Amino acid sequence: MNQTERIAETIRAEISEGRWPVGMKLPSEKALSERFRVTPGTVRIALRTLVEEGSIDGTRGARKTVIGTPAPPEPFDQFRSFAQWAIQQQRVPGGIVRSKAWVAGDPADAENLGVEAGANVLRIVRLRTLDGEPVMIERTHYREAVGRAVEQLSDDCPSVTVALAENPGIIFARAQHVFAATAASAEDAAMLDVSPGTPLLSHRRISLDRRGVPLEWSEDRYRADVIGVAVGNSWAVNPLRWVTDPGG
Amino acid sequence: MNQTERIAETIRAEISEGRWPVGMKLPSEKALSERFRVTPGTVRIALRTLVEEGSIDGTRGARKTVIGTPAPPEPFDQFRSFAQWAIQQQRVPGGIVRSKAWVAGDPADAENLGVEAGANVLRIVRLRTLDGEPVMIERTHYREAVGRAVEQLSDDCPSVTVALAENPGIIFARAQHVFAATAASAEDAAMLDVSPGTPLLSHRRISLDRRGVPLEWSEDRYRADVIGVAVGNSWAVNPLRWVTDPGG
């Protein structure tokens, strides 16, 4: 554990338990540095993470002010693994593979995965459930190397993400997402147990490894009355942008 | 301009124009520090922003590798100001105020704005257009102090965000967003020129100032065939999370 992480974690906890109420100014960096027996620079790095999380104010020249209860950001995997998220919500996740097939990559696969058209692509359609209720459909396309690892998992494997993490060569490092809305097709409607035409939240994503190589892309559809997507942004960190022609 | 920003900007540009192609290793921090005449620590801070943007790799002990073309993140205001975004896209933004009224805050206003039920709230419904085509509806609720500033703007003011930034007491510092999908109501359909029931992307947001005080909240609806929302995340920065019961 880093010093900076340790300090950030300690102050986060103290804000949560009310030792530094909202509106109160934190001690100066110098005071905190003496308390934690580190230099002021180290304290500043720790406080910067809290500023980026949006729980303390970052005005220059003034003491840091507590803005709100800190919510440490979800780890990256938490937005890849539906199962992990569901368990944290104290819901029971389920997953049913509805179809699985090696196909010749079409132009969309070629563009999204950076492979040639016709290359081997593993296409899997999964229905995800919460407490037995169907809530989302994943239509995922895997690059050949990843598909071979996915293929060896059992169909009722609760978390593909966790299972793939065991695989040394496959590291999901970042992803790009586009959100839109779409009407449930007849197939969607049957799987999600809604009427055809029901509005669904459409989530297209491309997952990349540390070197920027696309590992998978997916078009997921959510029952929008049950599950949505939350995002935070700030002057310090703004990952959001509008796009025209979202596809979906 | 900071040293760190200057260095990050220079390297970003050099990657974009192909001086450091994808897959090539960047010079060491020591070499870069001599080139820019700063200390290695300063170079590292500059490179960290590129790592967070996802354009270079951040493996420890190895030289930084170019992953892809850098896309500097949008400034925070860019996701508040529809007009600024549209102009950057070389589209012509338009805005029409469809209704504007001071109302007594209902429970939703009380919760989202942190005011008492019955407090004065300015409620404005705007129709936004791109090149004359209607693309989104904003239903915004302003806290009283902000509403008084908004009220003084002319109805055809192209960018409320820009106009409000002139106001010294009102600083938008961060926001929370929830995305879902919803069916166009009769009113929505008439304004957006679509059929009732058409799936729309629903975007609920709460905008806060630096001290965490809510300034406005809004429920926006987008024509999902024209406009969507893109988000990037990585192991370094992950602002995304799923939520149950998105409202919408």
Next chain:
DNA sequence: TAGTGGTCTAGACCACTCC
């Protein structure tokens, strides 16, 4: 004007990658 945070320098030490 005093205090504070933001930036940058200079350098020590360790963990890790690569040859």
Next chain:
DNA sequence: GAGTGGTCTAGACCACTAA
């Protein structure tokens, strides 16, 4: 084992806030 990046220390200097 050489080279490299990540962490942390120590301190100078400046910009800004708050009284």
